[in-house]
Amino acid sequence: MNREIKEPLRERFLMDSGWRFALGHASDIKLDFGYWEGKPFAKQAEGRGAIHVKFDDSDWREVSLPHDWAVELDFQYSDDNDINYHGYKPIGRPNPATSIGWYRKRFEVAKEDEGKRLSIEFDGIFRDSMIWLNGYYLGRHESGYTSFRRDITDCVKFDGPNVLVVRADASQVEGWFYEGAGIYRHVWLVKTNPVHVAHWGTYVVSEIGDGFAELTLQTTVVNEDDLAKAIAIESAIYDANGSRVATIQSEPTPIGSWKECEFNQRIRLEQPWLWDLESPHLYRLVTTVKDGEAETDVYVTSFGIRSIRFDPDQGFFLNGRHVPIRGVCCHQDHAGVGTALPDRLQFYRIEKLKELGVNAYRTSHHPPTPELLEACDRLGMLVMDEHRQVGCGEEIEGQLRSLVKRDRNHPSIILWSIGNEESGIQDTEAGARTARTMKRIVNELDPTRLVSYGGNNGGQSSGINGVVDVRGWNYWKIGANLDVYHNDHPQTPMIGSEEASTLCTRGIYENDEERGYVSSYDENFPGWGSGAEEWMKYYAERPYLAGAFVWTGFDYRGEPLPYRWPCISSQFGMMDTCGFPKDNYYYYQSWWTARTVLHLFPHWNWQGKEGQDIDVRCFSNCEEVELILNGRSLGMKPMPHLGHLSWKVPYEPGALVAKGYRNGQEIASAARETTGVPAELRLLPDRSAIDADGEDVSSIAVQIVDALGRVIPTADNEVVFTVTGPGVLIGVGNGNPSSHEPDKYIGSGTVWKRRAFNGLCMAIVQSTKQAGDLCITAESSGLIAAKVTIRTEPCVLYPSV
Template sequence: MIATVRNIWLVVLCISALPVLAQTNTTVVSIRERLLLDSGWRFAFGHPYNTDKDFGHATGYFSYLAKAGYADGPADAAFDDRAWRKLSLPHDWAAEQDFSPQGSFSHGFKQVGRHFPDKSIGWYRKAFHVTSAELGRRITVAFDGVFRNATVWINGHFLGVESSGYSSFEYDITDYINYGGNNVLAVRVDATMEEGWFYEGAGIYRHVWLVKTAPLHVAANGVVVNTTLENNAAQVQAGVTIQNDALQGKMCAVKVAVVDAAGKTVATAWKEGVEVAALQHKEIALALRVTDARLWELDNPYLYKLVTTVLAEGKETDVTTTSFGIRTIRFDAATGFFLNDKPVKLKGTNNHQDHAGVGTAIPDALVDYRIQALKDMGANAYRCSHHPPAPELLDACDRLGMLVIDETRLMGTSGQPLQDLKRMIVRDRNHPSIFCWSVGNEEWRIENGETGARMATTLQAYAKSLDSTRYTTAGISGGFASGISDVLEVMGYNYLGNGDIEAHHKRFPQQPGMGTEEGSTFATRGVYVNDTARQYMAAYDRKPRPSFYSIEEGWRFYADRPYLAGLFIWTGFDYRGEPTPFGWPSVNSYFGMMDICGFPKDDYYYLQSWWSNKPVLHLLPHWNWAGKEGQLIDVWAYSNCDEVELLVNRKSQGKKRMTRNGHLEWKVPYVPGVLEAVGYKNGKAVLWEKRITAQAPAVITLAAHKPAVVANGSDVAVVTVGVTDAQGHVVPMADNDITFALSGPGRIIGVGNGNPTSLEKEQFLDEITNLPVQQVERKNTEDKKEFVYKGQFMLPAVLDSTDITFFYKSIGSIQSVTVNGVVLAKDIALNAAGNVFLLNKSVIKPGMNEVLITGKPIAKLHDWDVVNTDAGVVQVLRYAVSWKRKLFNGAAQVIIQAAGPAGNIQLKASGKGLTPAVLTIPSL
């Protein structure tokens, strides 16, 4: 079988012994660079139909579609964006918005979409410099993902439109570059329309890259690595696509080298005399043999690198590095799934891609945090529901040891759906973590008919044409009797209550199967009584609906049937949107084994008991039931011990024997004190778990998920906030308001608490309002050598906690600028970049303010020149209030990101009547 992973381009890393040389016909170094373009962006909201609010975009006589380079508004390189907000990617503007009952049920009632046109179009602009020495290289801008309908320009030139919110895409911008000067990338993002029925965010929520290569180079995603095992050796088949963007044909040689995790080269191969015609590509194949191969396994996910070097005239023109793993995969219709010829029961979860506080703009380190949380639960598989993921998620699964079903967004066999499937497979086919491509999910209109069967057959064949080494599947929920179910290579059952799985297996005994979705229970973390008024669901694992099964029922069904390869629980994490079984004001789902922060619910520990090798003893509920003294409380234990004994205030409530894949229950009269469980193995007590009746909240606690962060501007620490009583006991129902202050080289990027009905802000940001300077009058002297301009702008009634800045755009060749009779500048020259004046509060006032500009007009060089008459905007920047969050059932979360140089980041947390806490996180 074949193991594979995404191309990871290195800036100038050459593991071979060959020197890094320059091209003979230019002064440019030819080796590939892949530069992150995440910092230094400007952002502002546009509008879907009001052109004034959309900065006059697409209103010119010649539009960007009519003539090359005629982009207008923010797409014009000369557009003045100085007053726009500064930010770094990834960015999800939906996460910044408030909630509204007019918002989309599917997307968590955020104020984005058709009902909110002022917050549904986002403009991004990024300026970057390209030196004159770069002339002769190929330059590409690559987007990992933009939600959604992204229109892209460079220096006013239209590049294209990408409607998918999940596919990666790129544009060659070589011919548009201003060499030796600045270049402006502009992106208009339209999040008005949804793609899925779950929270999807809005904006450039994944990374953007600038890729520089020589004209003769490895094509994007142009390396594919396939491996087969022969005893302890691996045969490595490397497919390399060489792209020649030069205007003449080239002869080259290609070298590939396998490098192990220690950096040692363990195999090499050459291909010489490769001829690539001008502006064409050539695919070549090379074979290598790795002796004593180390396998990619779940507990030891060993990774190799394939270093590919392209040489022309004896000089290197490109070096790329591709990570891959050596492993085998196979399904058996009778006995399930095998990794490296060892049986593996799939213990998977479905997941969307948002997290509390940050939405879909998840830093790479937070991706690692989420995958590790799933592994700690015992999960060994991850289904990308229901779209291609960020490349970094697949990298994390490769590194941490997590199998993946990679899923396309929309089922279709022509046009963009087919192209999206191709882009997903070509981008991702080198990841050893991926074992299945999913070509669809719950396509109810076509699932049970000939149309669905034809489409599924075509899609699977197409996927095999791109990658013959993996299996194909789809999630089916509309019954398992006909249509798509009949033709799938691996049957994906979505919920055993939706059809007769055993009957389907009898009809198709040679078709492997797995539960692509199962469970779908409702639970609110820390809640043990259904409360429909507050829209909370008790966290006991009970059957949620007649046609759906509990987590335990689902797992036992699949665990007891060897022909079923395993299942994927719906879901690993709660996610924004789809708040079934409720509506407003619920804004989160209730399905997760963890809440949207990643705090475990009780079902997490049921799965951990039977999915992991860890000793587990978990007791629920909490033991704070004031007012219910003497009433019977349902007490459950999740454990993989042989027996569990329950005690209340040291009085035994009985010892019970655990059945495999089960749990234990008691009914216990409530008395305050200590609820304790003791777990036994082979008759010996080995685990203890307590729930203690806590008193009033007294002390704030802070704990980071790791001891330090890397001072790289992107690493994160996830901080859990809680409270204890005066005796140090956790207060499980605490709902205190906590305020945060941060100092040092870090920033808070999001807060959350897992409450599915919380309408609190997730981010606390400075608020920017840009006010136009409205022209009241402009007069020229009779000789037209002087002019007088009068304008005005309206300021809000309250100016406290604000900065007021006048971003002036020259309307004269020489001019003087006055605001409310106070001279800001005298006789300043025409400035293409404009002038910036921070207005003193003594100069301005609430309400109407007057602007007076006098000077000499700008002379036209040509009759068709358009002379600027816009005096600019006045920016009102209102400082953000302090970050804060209410605890929910005793917990909240703060996500801290490294920013700037090394040093100590200090988080302070305070609350009324509570002893404050301080946490120091070194940034190294």
């Protein structure tokens, strides 16, 4: 991924490799490595057990970050709501033996770094983490989703190995969905001179004029030195081609010892390239800090230039152009890896959504990983950036401040959401006061974006809804007439912060409670939800609605509905947990993209149902569609706008073909054929070449095909994977919401395998730091094996420790 390259004055090292990991225990001191026996808060560097520098962790498992230990656990049936809503993984207070994780890492710091300021940045730990370095307690961080840093300058060693220890406690949950456990995002070691740009210390605001953009640059510089300084900064703007397009310098400004100073500069760009959905142009601000003639820091900030506006009658505008919000809500887990997504998977998921026609992403219901926002910036995806919860007090307010300061330079972000469905307070005056405080904090840190909230309280206009700028509706069906509300609140922009909740299982066409499957006919949804076609038509008739975020883009672990065990994941997604499309995917693609779409379903393997009517449907944006069975036309029908076509077709084996027409001309065709028995495997990697950086991945789709190469839509063969060359398997999946197979196989000599689900499964391979040919082989009993080679290519490695 595109990380900030090492600068000579500011060094940022990735700390993802070389960690040791072991499960502790929430209620047994000895099984928690004697953690409490040593009175860890009584004396510095005297803690016993895993905290102590000389603790022997040689029998702990070596892991690389990001790491989610919850996804490695076996599924476990329980009546406890927290466990079933977290995907039946034994995490939480009822499971003390699997809810505490310990991490230890040794690293060196060079002697020549004495005199620098050193810190460690954690992008995210789930949850309630405590940090020690060399036995010194660095503090606690409660949130499982916000990024944070710890200064280690005073306790670091320059004459031997440093020992970093993290204890993550996932026994208390934050959400009602799968949240993972552990250090599931990146960790960084940062080295700066005493005078440097503060953490998240830049803020760029753009105002667009006729043929120009006026930029306001706000830069906070800190002086962590015992002497006062006279500091100047130079701010240089570079375009995406690397050309410097503008520069401005400040006058020297006095900064007292251990003080900070804010610099405000304005700079004009002529004929700027705007950040947009199809041309997401990014600029770089390079800030150079100078103490006299000496440069003390270089800090790089990525940003984009664009205008955004919400209109109460016409919806959302980007760069002056009306853009309907065609969004999705997503949680952050993925097949095979849980919440510990390599950076490439963040891009993979956004690419899949863009192909579908999605243009907006809601980070439900918590701050995202930084790399997700990088993917949205670079690929052109709007973002509703959401805080974990509405609340008051220093802890919650601190979490909100960190979210806004960290993310405010991302051009993809168009809305801040302060929370979601806080039923206990959203209608109250206390809720309103809390929302006002949170809105004030957001406006203080970023006055350029509006504030919203995901409310599921219908037409209620007091409480939180009366405070936020953009009224968020979680489900239009819940207790309100939106037309009346719009008439009563004509100055309030409105958006569907959450819609649909349509339930579908990929490749399944009848409800099956015993197996936990739901028909894919867009007919199943909870009482608050609606089918895709239903809500789309409702919103299309109301231009004052800016659009909506569909629940959800991908299936996610936990929150199993409408069934519980054996079902272990949600089924709301347009795609399953692997990113394999469901039928509804093509409904949205038909009306959200300009490409020609013709999708025919269900499959045509109905042996034993000869002569019985099969419900055949078509999603398309063609004007007319003709259906043909074994060469016989079953008639042509016009495609209704935002609708679908359906036929009752007596089953007979063979070929069912749809032909799409526009202006009387055939422009597309789709077929569903009765397939033969499983004959061989086919491997389809999403990329044939990846970086040899030890982090890049390729997602390899596996298809079960017959002798004619047709995917068998009901196949469930078990597939065994092997890898040779510079790479490793890191996860497998199949999108089956009731599969209890492992996503990961831990330990040497283990066999990686996964059963196909309705003809498909997936393996995720990751590079090492060696270039060469990475070969993946897939085998299944009685089938012809498949092999694919992925080239791992030399690249500029990000410096790591």
